[in-house]
Amino acid sequence: MSPARDSITEGGLARPLFTLAWPIVVTELLQVAYNVADTLWLGQLSAAAVAAMSIAFPLIFLFLSIGGGFTVAGSILVAQYTGADSDDDAGKIAGQTLSFITLLAVAIAVVGYLATGPLLALIPTDPETAVDVVPLAEEYMRVFFLGTPFMFGFFVFSALMRGYGDTRTPMRVMFLSVALNVALDPVFIFGFEANPLFGVLGLAGVEAALFEATGFAGMGVAGAALATLLSRLVAMGVGFYLILATGAGPAVSLGHLRPDLDAIRKIVRIGVPSALEQSTSALAMITLTVMVATFPTATVAAYGLGNRLVSLVFLPAMGLGRATDTMVGQNLGAGKDGRAERAVHLAAGTGAGVMLVVAGLAFVAAEPVVNVFIGERTPEALRTIDLGAEYLRIRTVEFAFIGVLQVLLGAYRGAGKTRTALAFSMVALWLGRVPTVYYLAFVADMGATGIWIGMALGNVVGAVAAGAWFLRGTWKQRVVDVDVPSRPEAVGDGED
Template identity: 65%
Template sequence: MNTTGTDDTITEGGLLGPMFKLAWPIVVIQLLQVTYNIADTFWLGRLSADAVGALSLAFPLIFLLISIAGGFTTAGSILVAQYTGADSEGSAGKVAGQILTFVTLLALALSVLGYVATDSMLELLPSQGATTEQIIPLAGQYMEVFFLGLPFLFGFFVFTSLMRGYGDTKTPMRVMVVSVAMNVVLDPLLIFGIGPVPALGIETEILSGMGIEGAALATILSRGVASVLGFYVLFVARVGPDVQTRYLVPDLSYIWDIVRIGVPSTLEQSMSALAMITLTAMVVQFAPPVVSAYGLGNRLASLVFLPAMGLGRATNTMVGQNLGAGKSERAERAAWIAAKVGAAVMFGVAVIAALFPEPIVSVFMATGTDAARETVRHGAEYLRIRSVEFTFMAILQVMLGAYRGAGNTKTAMAFSAVALWVGRVPTVYYLAFVANMGATGIWVGMALGNVLGAIAAVLWFTRGTWKATVIDEDETAESAAAPTPGAEPEVSETGTSGPTDGK
C-alpha cells in the first residue's frame, strides 16, 4: 500500500499530514498547468488584444474534445486508488496499462476530428462585426495547430492521473516543471521570432515569428517532452503502479470498468465544455474588449482556483484509498477536513481579488491601446464580482473529489450539471440579455453557479450514501494473498460491491 513516507499514511494515522503531502504537489502541478495558459496570454497580450480574445474563443472548443477522453483518465485514477488501498498492486498496474492504451487510441482519433472540424466549430459561434473579422480567424489558426498535437497532451494527462491515484503527486510535479520551463522559453521565440544579430554578422531573421500559431506549437512541444518523461518514469524507472508492457494489450473486463466509471466523468467534462461554449456564444455578441476580458478573466480564475482544485484531487485519492481499505468513516473525515481548509484558503484569496482586481488584470495587457484599457476595465469588474464565489468553489471541488474517489462519478456529474446548467448558463442569459445588465450580468451569472452547486453537493454528501467501492473485494483479497506475476486478478462484470451513484 502506498504511504506518504511518515508514521501517518493515507490509510493510517492522522489525516491532515497525508492530505497536505498529496495536495501541495497537485497545486503546484495545477499552477504549472495554468502557467502554460498564462504564458500564452502574457505574450499574446503583447502581440494584440485580438490574440487574447482568440484564445478565449478557442479554449472551450478545444476543451470539448479534450473532455471526451479526459473522463477516462479520471476512471484510471479512481481504480488505481482503490486497488492500491486494497493492497492489490497487480490490478493497479493492469488497469494503468489499459488506461494508457485506451486513451492513446482515443486521443489519436480526436486529434484528426478536431483538425478537420475546426472551421465548422467556429462557425457555430454567433459572432458579430469586429469579433468575426478580427478574432475568429486567429482562433482557427491556434486550434488547428493545437489539435495536431493533442495526443502529446493526453500522454501527460494519463501519467499524472495514474500517479495521483497511486498516491505519488511529486513525480508528476517534477516532470511538469521541466515541461513548463520549456514552454516559457519557446513561447516568445515562436510567437515573435528572433530578429537580426548584427554582432554576429546576421542581418536576416533567424527565426520568423509565428504569432498565435507559435503559442500553440510551444505548448504542444512542451507537452510532448512531458509525455516522454512520464512514460520513462512508468516503464523504465519503474515508479508508480507496476505497469508492464503486456498490460497494454486490451482486456475487455478492465476496459468495461474503465468505460462504466469513465463515461459519467466524460459526460461531466463534456457538459462543462458545452456550458463554456454556450457562454462563449453569448459573450461573442459583445464588442472585442468584452470578449478579451472574458478570456483573460477565465484564465485568472483558473489560477486563483488552484488551492481548491488541489484539495479536490487530493480528496479523490484520500477517499479512494480509504474506501479500498474498508475505512469509510476515515474517508468521510478526510473530505470534511479538506472542505474546511479549502474554504478558509479561498476566502483569503477572495479578499485579495476583491481589493486589487485592476492591478492584477493590468499585468497581462501591456499594449497601451484603447482596446487594452477597455479590456482591463471589464476584466477588473469580472474578477471583483467572481471573488464572491471563491469559498463555495473550494467546497464544491472537495465534494466532487469525494464522490469521484468513491467511484460515484454519476453523482459528481449531477452536481456539476446543477452548477453549470441550473446556476450559471440560464442566469447569465437572463441577466445579460433579458435584464439588460450587459457584461456585468455575465460576470454575476458566472459567480452564482458554484454557489448553488456547493450548497446542493454538501446537502447530498451528508446523507452518506456514497460510501461504497467500485472494485471487487473478494478479488482484491485474493490478489493480496497470492500476488504472482502470471496470475493478475480480473475485474468482475459489474465491478461493484454496492451502490455507486450515490442514490
C-alpha cells in the first residue's frame, strides 16, 4: 500500500482526515458553483426564473438520488477492500459500479424526461406561480434530464476515487467542469442580445456583431440546463479516462466491467438503503416545495435562494462527513475499530466548531449576500431579499448540529450501516422538519417565518438522535469478507 493511503490507517488522525476533507469541500463548493452560477445569472433574468429553479430542483434530486445511493455503495466497498489490502477486489467492485450505474442512469434519464410534465402538474401552486414559474421549471427539467448519464458518470468516478483515498483528482476534474459551466451559462441564457456579461465587460459592440452574425437571443432557463449538460459531459469523459486508461484509483480492467451478479447483488444490498435515504430526502424536499409553492412568488424565490446559500455553508460539514466515510471504511477494512471510532470523535468536534464560525458569519452577512443574487429592484424583488435574509439568519441556529449529523452519517455509511444512516436521515426530515414546517406555517399561521423555523429544526433533532445511537458502539462492523493480517493499532494512532 502506498504511503499516501497508508496514512489513513496508520499514524495520526488529524492529517489524513484533513487531507481527505479539504478537496471534498472544494469539490462540493464547485458543485454548488454550478447552482450558484445558474441562480446568479437567472436572477438577472427575473425572480420567476429563480423560483423555477426552486420548483425544479427537488424533483430533479428525487431522480438523482436513486443512482446516488449506489455510488455510496461503491465507495464503501472500495474503501473497505482497500483498507484490507485487497486491490483486485477493489478494482472489480469499481468496475461493476461503473457499468451498473451507467445503465441505471440512462434509464433514469428517459423516465425523468417523460415524467417532467406529469410531476409538475401534481404540485398545487399559487395562481401566479402556476402561470409565471411552472412552465419555466418544465423547460429547465427537460433539458437537464438529457444530461443525467453525464452527471452520474462524474458522481461514480468521484465516489470510487474517494473510497480509494484520492479526493484531489475529482476536485481537479470538477474545477475544469465548473469553469466551462461558468463560461457557457451567460451565453446560453442570454445569447447575444441584452447579455449583462457583455455590458459589464464593455463589449456591447462585440455583442451586437455576434447577434447579427448568429441571431442567437438565448434560451433562458433552458440555456442554464444546457450549459450544465455540456459541462458534465466533459467531467464524465475526463473521469472515465483517468480511471480506465491511466491507472489512477482502483485498478479497473475491461474484464471488471462485465456484469457479475454476486458483485452487483452486494452493491444493491448496500446501495438500496442509501438510495432510499437520498430518495426520502428528495421526497421531503418535494413535500416542502409543495407547501412553499402555495405562497406568492417572492416566498418561493426566497426559499430556493436560501436553500442554495445554506447548501454552500453546508460544505465543511459534508466534506468532513465524506472524509469520515473513507476513514471509517478503510480502518474497519484493516481491522482497526478503535482508530475508526477516534476518527469519528475528532471529525464531529471539528465539524461542530467550524460550523459555529460559519453560522456567525452567515448571520451577520445574510442581507448583503442575498442582495447579490437579485438583480431587479421591483417591490417583489425587494420582498424576496427581505425574506431570503430572514430565512438565512434563522437557519444559522442548526449549523453546528449539521456538522455533527453529517459526520455521524458518514461513520455509519463507512461501516456499511446504510440502513442506520437511512433511519436517522428520516428522523431529521420526516420527524424534525416536514411536520414542523406544516404546523408552524399553516396551523400556527406563522406563514413564511414558520417555514424557516421548521426547516432549521430538522438537523437539530437528527443530530441528537444519531449521537445517542452512536454512543452504543454497535456500528463497528465491516461488510467485506477478506482475511486481514494482524495489524495492531500503534500507540501513536491518536488525534495528532
